[in-house]
Amino acid sequence: xxxxxxxxxxxxxxxxxxxxxxxxxxxxxxxxxxxxxxxxxxxxxxxxxxxxxxxxxxxxxxxxxxxxxxxxxxxxxxxxxxxxxxxxxxxxxxxxxxxxxxxxxxxxxxxxxxxxxxxxxxxxxxxxx
Numbered sequence: 001x002x003x004x005x006x007x008x009x010x011x012x013x014x015x016x017x018x019x020x021x022x023x024x025x026x027x028x029x030x031x032x033x034x035x036x037x038x039x040x041x042x043x044x045x046x047x048x049x050x051x052x053x054x055x056x057x058x059x060x061x062x063x064x065x066x067x068x069x070x071x072x073x074x075x076x077x078x079x080x081x082x083x084x085x086x087x088x089x090x091x092x093x094x095x096x097x098x099x100x101x102x103x104x105x106x107x108x109x110x111x112x113x114x115x116x117x118x119x120x121x122x123x124x125x126x127x128x129x
Contacts, residue, residue, distance in 0.1 A: 001029070002038045010045035011054075012079055017043075021081060028085060029060075032092055037063050041084075043077055056080035058088045068092065 003025050005018040006049055022043050029036065042057040052073040059069040072083030 001026070001033045003041070004038070005041045006043070007022045008044040010047075011043045011108040013043075013077065017077070025085065028089060029092070032060075032062075032096060035062050035096060036092075037061050041081070043081065046069065046073075056084040058084045060088060060092060062092075062095065065095070 003022045005021045005025065007013065007017070011017075025039055025041070026033075029039065038061045040059045042055075042059075044055050044057075046053045046055055053073055054075065055073050056077070057069060057071045059067050059098050061067045068086050068088070070087040070091060072080050072087060074080040074083055
């Protein structure tokens with residue numbers, strides 16, 4: 001899994017910020033490491049003068065799937081990153097569990113139709129009317 005951190009010219013932190021974000025994402029997304037090919041983090045400051053003007057967008061690219069992107073606004077860069085990382089973890093957990101069904105049984109979509117139950121060996125007690 002490749003992790004890339006991008007900042008705009010208003011966000012200061014440099015290599016230390018990039019190292020922190022990379023290490024944190026590697027740890028928090030380790031269970032998805034074989035499934036994700038790339039994660040991009042974009043930290044920026046909106047110039048609107050609002051209290052929550054720091055923004056973090058994280059885009060994850062699962063292998064063979066459409067990219068997933070989450071956004072979080074906050075008053076500090078750390079809070080914006082933490083919120084976006086939390087959202088990404090929830091979204092990836094949901095998508096990963098759907099993609100890798102761990103229930104151990106067939107989906108209802110693959111079960112035989114009610115008319116085909118006689119062919120499967122289900123014996124009816126009462127005749128149909």
